[in-house]
Amino acid sequence: MKILKRYDVSLLTVAIIFFALVTNTFAGTLTPFELSIWNDETFQKQFAESYLSEVEVEPRVTTTERDQMQKILGLISEDNMDEAVKLLQKYQSPAASAVIDFTLANIYFQQEKMDEAAEVYQIAVEKYPKFRRAWRNLGLIYVRQSEFEKALPALTKVVELGGGDSLTYGLLGFAYSSTENNLSAESAYRMAVLMDPNTVDWKMGLARSLFKQEKYADAVALTSQLIASDPGRSDLWLLQANAYIGQNKPLKAAENYELVERLGGATSDSLNMLGDIYINEGLFDMAVDAYLRSMEKSENVKLDRAIRAAKVLTTRGAFKETGRLVKHIENDYDDLLDDDTRKDLLKLRARLAVAEGAGEEEARVLEEIVKIDPLDGEALILLGQHSGRSGDTEKAIFYFERASNIEKYEADAKVRHAQLLVKNGKYADAIPLLRRAQQIKPRDDVQQYLEQVEQVAKTR
Numbered sequence: 001m002k003i004l005k006r007y008d009v010s011l012l013t014v015a016i017i018f019f020a021l022v023t024n025t026f027a028g029t030l031t032p033f034e035l036s037i038w039n040d041e042t043f044q045k046q047f048a049e050s051y052l053s054e055v056e057v058e059p060r061v062t063t064t065e066r067d068q069m070q071k072i073l074g075l076i077s078e079d080n081m082d083e084a085v086k087l088l089q090k091y092q093s094p095a096a097s098a099v100i101d102f103t104l105a106n107i108y109f110q111q112e113k114m115d116e117a118a119e120v121y122q123i124a125v126e127k128y129p130k131f132r133r134a135w136r137n138l139g140l141i142y143v144r145q146s147e148f149e150k151a152l153p154a155l156t157k158v159v160e161l162g163g164g165d166s167l168t169y170g171l172l173g174f175a176y177s178s179t180e181n182n183l184s185a186e187s188a189y190r191m192a193v194l195m196d197p198n199t200v201d202w203k204m205g206l207a208r209s210l211f212k213q214e215k216y217a218d219a220v221a222l223t224s225q226l227i228a229s230d231p232g233r234s235d236l237w238l239l240q241a242n243a244y245i246g247q248n249k250p251l252k253a254a255e256n257y258e259l260v261e262r263l264g265g266a267t268s269d270s271l272n273m274l275g276d277i278y279i280n281e282g283l284f285d286m287a288v289d290a291y292l293r294s295m296e297k298s299e300n301v302k303l304d305r306a307i308r309a310a311k312v313l314t315t316r317g318a319f320k321e322t323g324r325l326v327k328h329i330e331n332d333y334d335d336l337l338d339d340d341t342r343k344d345l346l347k348l349r350a351r352l353a354v355a356e357g358a359g360e361e362e363a364r365v366l367e368e369i370v371k372i373d374p375l376d377g378e379a380l381i382l383l384g385q386h387s388g389r390s391g392d393t394e395k396a397i398f399y400f401e402r403a404s405n406i407e408k409y410e411a412d413a414k415v416r417h418a419q420l421l422v423k424n425g426k427y428a429d430a431i432p433l434l435r436r437a438q439q440i441k442p443r444d445d446v447q448q449y450l451e452q453v454e455q456v457a458k459t460r
Helices: 002-007 011-026 032-039 041-049 063-077 081-091 098-110 114-127 132-144 148-160 166-178 182-195 200-212 216-229 234-246 250-262 268-280 284-297 304-315 319-332 339-355 359-372 377-389 393-404 407-423 427-440 444-458
Strands: none
Touching: 063 081, 063 098, 081 098, 098 114, 098 132, 114 132, 132 148, 132 166, 148 166, 166 182, 166 200, 182 200, 200 216, 200 234, 216 234, 234 250, 234 268, 250 268, 268 284, 268 304, 284 304, 284 319, 304 319, 304 339, 319 339, 339 359, 339 377, 359 377, 377 393, 377 407, 393 407, 407 427, 407 444, 427 444
């Protein structure tokens, strides 16, 4: 303020004079957008404040408060926190320095009383908005409590006040990443790495933010550097494997997953991913090995992934490998099988029986499925098809009609029923079934089949 008094002009007048000069002198060269920035009220206020010296980031204390703080610090040095808290609570008041509130909040923080600490830090920054240490500790608490939306403005304030060290930027990156703002997370982590290139956590955070933005090549390059420095870290190999998958390099990812297992860092999920890669690459025996190891690795075995893999293997014609996987599940995890899982396994058995030409075994398995669940339309349709192949038309129709009474399977059951009638030369009887199937579930192939049956029926 001394500068302003020397010229005997108010702060506001200085700002107005400045902007008058700027807008008059450069109005012909500035774009409308640039002029709107100069004329913005917030910008004008900030510029006017720039005539003042920067306010300190620590609140002042009175002589009395200095004496009080000496007593408090003495109690803290003696580890007499309870007495220190009592005195600080006594000294607290709306007029008291924010240092009093800050010190009380610090003790709460040290005592793991996070909610109380955050509340008092908030009081401190409301009293003194440029209290950088209070903003920083408030941000730390919110990060620790996983309240990242609250942590972001507190940590950002620290940076605005000139306290942007590596820890603050690193925590900002973590908070942004946790709120799925991955571009901002990348920027914050880059600043943290710039200031502290030796902390691997910041580089890991940067790599994850790159991965989430689908910048897979950058993620691979960064993890390669990290792996070169510390090749024994499984998490680095896993992160790079995920990036390889993003680059559509599954076999490179598989190499990483295998190496992670040798390092002792494999998880059930990583082994399942390895199995999926091997299935897609046609390496069915290796895929089954990976799924079996995944189940052994899991503390709480979930069989859905292995069941799904077995279904995929059957569609790929890998019946030997399917049988090995199904047998292992039945033998080692029988006590974990619920009715739905048993049905899935029995259906797989039925498909294997069909593939091996064991028709009676197929029928036995399917009948067992129907005993477990009389409303399993898929099993009823398969039983109908089996009976049709065996020449028992009456029994086949019985199963198809049962399946058609189940809404989900009505269309498919009627198509199968119609096909059986056509096979037996009953074209006219098949037409209403096919028309009903098309009403329920229109399909081009069924429509074409219906038209062919109608043409044949007209010639009979």
